[in-house]
Amino acid sequence: MVASEDFLTIEEVHLYMLEILDDILDYLKQHNMTYVLTGGSALGAVRHHGFIPWDDDIDLAMPREEYDAFVANYRPTQPRLKLINLEQTDGSGIAYTRVANVQTGSQNELLNVNNGIFVDVFPLDHVPDQQSGQKSAYYRMKILDGLRNSTRRTAFNRDEPWWKVFIKQVTTSLVKHQSTDGYAAKIDRLARKVNEKNQTSHTMSLYVVQGINAMRENQSVEIYTTKRQPAVFEGRTVNIPGPGYLEKLFGPNYMQIPDEHKSHGNFYIRHDATQDGLG
16 A cells, blocks of 8 residues: 555646646657547636546547557657556556556555556447437446456445445455456457447547446547637647537536545555556
């Protein structure tokens, strides 16, 4: 365990994340690649012109073909930054890519994960246009993602309804000896299959993490590509999804700052330089 006095402040975490973001953005701009900030990062760009004050991650997404090219060819310019994904990292446990600072660590109360400070890079996949097809795809992904999380769960959130905690306890006991990477690979295969099957659809989504925001990030292809719009994020010009994205994801009152908020974890500087940043 890490002593609380050793944790970085949220302002320090933001500076580390900006170093990672700048390295990624330089590469994307140099190669003229299509990308958008998504989720809370897009909301922060609009509402705060930067980070949501308590947010401790950055989300970025690009169409599947460009995502694959990014993973194959991008290499961080700083030795302390490392790509974490299925293709290049044993034990990553994720079906997308993290660019992490391996000189930092993180402490998670619920999951056996320690990637340090990172920026997430997601593929944008085509999904069905019809609502019935979207629901079917969503439930298949949600089940796989729930099983994946169960393989690395170390504790349970007691603030959740008792029946949710019970389901998670049972699932965790059933899959505790399974590989997190194995389920992440199944998520990757499902996402690629759905994307390939629906190449002509007019709908895209951050499908590999649909267990988090459900189908709210099922948006038109144009919103993520041709209708994306510029915004300012901590003094940097970035791209965010087009009009309507934030309303669908966060509701019509997305500019209103909530009374309650939470961060993803506590971050610190690693004292053992030999650690690779994986959990």
